[in-house]
Every structure is written in C-alpha cells, then in structure tokens.
Amino acid sequence: MEVGFYGHVRQYHNLKGEIDKAISDVLESGQYVMGPALKRFEGELARYFGTKHAVGVNSGTDAIWLVLLALGIGPGDECITVTNTFFATAEAIWFTGATAVFVDSKPKTNNIDVGLIEAAITPKTKAIVPVHLYGQAVEMDKIAAIAKKHNLYVIEDCAQAVDARGASFRIGELSDAVCTSFIIQKNLGTFGDSGAIMTNRDDITETVLRLRNHGSPARSKHSMGYNSRLDDLHAGILSVKLKKITEWTDRRREVAAMYGEGLADIGLKLPYELPGYRHAYHLYVVETRNGKRDDLLKFLNGAGVDAKSHYPIAIHQQEGYPWGKGARIVGSVTNSEWNAANCVSLPMFPELTREEVDYTIAKTREWCAANA
Numbered sequence: 001m002e003v004g005f006y007g008h009v010r011q012y013h014n015l016k017g018e019i020d021k022a023i024s025d026v027l028e029s030g031q032y033v034m035g036p037a038l039k040r041f042e043g044e045l046a047r048y049f050g051t052k053h054a055v056g057v058n059s060g061t062d063a064i065w066l067v068l069l070a071l072g073i074g075p076g077d078e079c080i081t082v083t084n085t086f087f088a089t090a091e092a093i094w095f096t097g098a099t100a101v102f103v104d105s106k107p108k109t110n111n112i113d114v115g116l117i118e119a120a121i122t123p124k125t126k127a128i129v130p131v132h133l134y135g136q137a138v139e140m141d142k143i144a145a146i147a148k149k150h151n152l153y154v155i156e157d158c159a160q161a162v163d164a165r166g167a168s169f170r171i172g173e174l175s176d177a178v179c180t181s182f183i184i185q186k187n188l189g190t191f192g193d194s195g196a197i198m199t200n201r202d203d204i205t206e207t208v209l210r211l212r213n214h215g216s217p218a219r220s221k222h223s224m225g226y227n228s229r230l231d232d233l234h235a236g237i238l239s240v241k242l243k244k245i246t247e248w249t250d251r252r253r254e255v256a257a258m259y260g261e262g263l264a265d266i267g268l269k270l271p272y273e274l275p276g277y278r279h280a281y282h283l284y285v286v287e288t289r290n291g292k293r294d295d296l297l298k299f300l301n302g303a304g305v306d307a308k309s310h311y312p313i314a315i316h317q318q319e320g321y322p323w324g325k326g327a328r329i330v331g332s333v334t335n336s337e338w339n340a341a342n343c344v345s346l347p348m349f350p351e352l353t354r355e356e357v358d359y360t361i362a363k364t365r366e367w368c369a370a371n372a
C-alpha cells in the first residue's frame with residue numbers, strides 16, 4: 001500500500017466544480033491583480049479570524065517581514081522566537097536587519113517555552129514572534145501578559161495553525177498581528193504561493209497595504225515599498241477552500257485521534273494537546289526515544305508510507321545561520337535540538353482513508369516492536 005504525505009489532488013477532485021468555476025470567474029472578470037476576488041477574500045478572511053482587517057500578500061514569509069517593517073523594527077532591534085520552526089520565521093526577522101533571539105521550546109508541546117521569554121528580554125527587544133508549531137496554538141494569554149509588562153509587540157506566526165484555537169482565546173485576539181501562509185501544503189492552501197496578515201490595528205493595515213504595492217497609497221503615487229500581492233486567481237480558489245476549513249480540521253482531528261489510539265504505549269512520544277485547545281494538526285509529529293529516527297523514516301518510506309521530518313535541522317544548525325551577527329541563543333536550546341533529532345511526521349491530511357491510517361499505524365507498530 002502507498003500512503004502519500006499530501007492530499008492535494010484528492011482535495012482538488014472533491015472540490016473540482018467549485019474550484020474550476022472560481023478560476024474561470026476570475027479569468028472572465030478581466031481583473032487579476034488587486035481585483036474584486038482579492039477584496040472579497042480579504043473580507044471573508046477578516047470575518048473568519050474575527051479581526052478588523054485582513055491583507056493578502058505574496059507569502060507567509062512576506063507577511064511576517066512586512067508586519068515587522070510596519071512596526072518599525074530594524075537594525076539594532078531584537079525579536080524573540082524559537083529555533084525549531086520553519087526557516088522563514090527567522091528569515092523574515094533577518095530581512096529587517098533585526099536580531100533573532102532564540103529561546104528553547106517545551107518538550108511536551110514543542111512550542112516556545114513561555115517561561116524562558118522574560119530572561120531573554122533586553123532594552124533592545126521589540127517583539128515576540130510565537131510560532132504555533134504543527135498546528136497547536138502557543139499559550140497566547142501568557143505571551144500577551146509578558147508583552148504588556150515589557151511593552152513589546154507580538155506577531156503570531158500562524159502558518160501552520162489556521163483554525164486552531166486556545167482554551168480561552170482565538171488566534172489574532174491577543175497580538176498586534178497574525179501572519180499566515182497559503183502555500184499548497186498548509187491547512188488552507190492554494191495551488192501555489194500566497195499569505196495574509198490579520199490585524200485589528202489600522203496603522204499596521206495602512207502601512208502593509210502600501211508596502212505590498214510599491215508604497216503606493218493611490219494610483220501613480222509611491223513611497224518606498226515592494227511587490228508582494230496576493231493574485232486574484234489564488235484569492236478565488238482560497239474563497240472556496242475557506243468554507244471547508246472547519247470540516248477539514250475536524251477530520252484532521254479524527255485522524256489524530258486514530259493515530260493516538262493506535263500508537264499509544266509503543267515507546268513513541270505522541271503529540272500533546274493542551275487542555276481545551278483546538279489543535280489544527282497541520283502535522284502529526286511523533287518522536288523516537290531510542291535515537292533511531294532516521295531508521296524509522298527509512299522503514300516507513302520503504303513500506304510505502306511517505307513519512308517526513310519537520311524539521312530535522314533547527315535554525316541554529318543551518319548552514320546559513322548567521323553566527324555572531326543577527327542571531328543570539330539565550331540559555332540552551334536542547335529541547336529544540338532533541339525535537340529536530342527525533343521528529344517524524346506521519347501522513348496527515350483530511351482526505352486520508354481509514355485504511356491508510358490503519359496501515360500507517362500497523363507499520364509504525366511493527367518497527368517499534370522490532371526496535372524496543
């Protein structure tokens with residue numbers, strides 16, 4: 001049996017009528033850039049997140065970068081985040097000229113260890129950039145309290161956690177802005193690249209609207225900006241998909257429950273869901289405890305299960321890590337390093353069948369029994 005890692009084509013087939021129509025509607029409209037499909041999707045997105053504004057941009061990376069710029073963050077400033085995330089979180093900070101300051105993650109959730117943040121704050125600290133890794137929200141209530149006490153901005157990296165929720169808060173409720181990505185492999189993804197910024201702040205909105213379009217407040221007028229727009233074709237497709245996101249997350253959570261049951265007590269560390277939280281299971285990440293992660297991956301791949309690893313190289317272990325300039329580690333990041341060394345992502349997408357999940361469980365159990 002072959003179990004794929006993504007269900008993109010299945011998802012397209014399930015929605016083919018609506019998606020094809022959305023594409024042809026945009027094509028027939030004659031407006032492809034900053035047109036009505038984008039405007040409509042931004043309205044839907046803001047309503048969905050419960051924020052005052054949503055601004056479409058070219059990618060999740062640009063979303064973070066443009067928000068940091070809008071907040072005036074640049075050389076000499078510091079932003080606190082984690083090293084066990086996708087490279088783009090830090091990249092966006094570096095692109096402003098600011099320094100990325102890394103604190104360790106918590107083994108249980110693999111999200112930022114909120115208890116370590118205050119010790120990393122210096123007079124140069126301007127922002128905290130929490131990453132809702134794998135689809136589980138960071139404890140934003142605690143982050144917001146720290147930010148308030150030290151007068152810091154909070155920018156949520158929600159690329160993996162659309163449709164996640166905390167026990168007592170929604171994503172976007174306790175921060176200055178939320179940044180997300182709609183690249184195809186995300187929970188809400190188009191057939192290509194794009195991203196968005198959700199915020200309640202008028203000043204951030206006004207600035208990112210200019211920055212994404214050559215600094216232009218009106219036709220032919222410019223100040224310094226960039227080209228980072230969300231194309232109308234993608235907006236049209238995303239409008240169709242946004243209507244499905246709750247149902248898809250529910251299904252991801254069902255698959256996670258099947259994995260949780262089938263893989264209990266066989267020596268793997270399974271995902272931990274904080275009480276009352278809605279984990280969106282962008283990824284279902286287990287961790288080996290015997291140091292044989294690569295062996296498990298090889299075994300699963302050999303058995304036809306396309307398991308992967310997110311992320312086997314933490315940011316500070318990357319070749320491009322700017323040691324000494326632009327980055328600083330506070331304390332140790334051994335939990336993040338452990339995560340990088342032991343993580344295995346099992347296939348996780350809403351269109352997975354019971355048979356595929358059962359096969360993945362059976363093969364994982366087989367390896368664990370032989371490698372106890």
Ligand SMILES: *Cc1c(COP(=O)(O)O)cnc(C)c1O
Pocket residue numbers: 058059060061062085086088089131157159160180181182183193194195
């Ligand atoms: C995907 C991702 C990004 C970047 O999004 P792009 O649209 O690929 O630029 C940033 N942060 C995290 C945590 C991601 O998973």
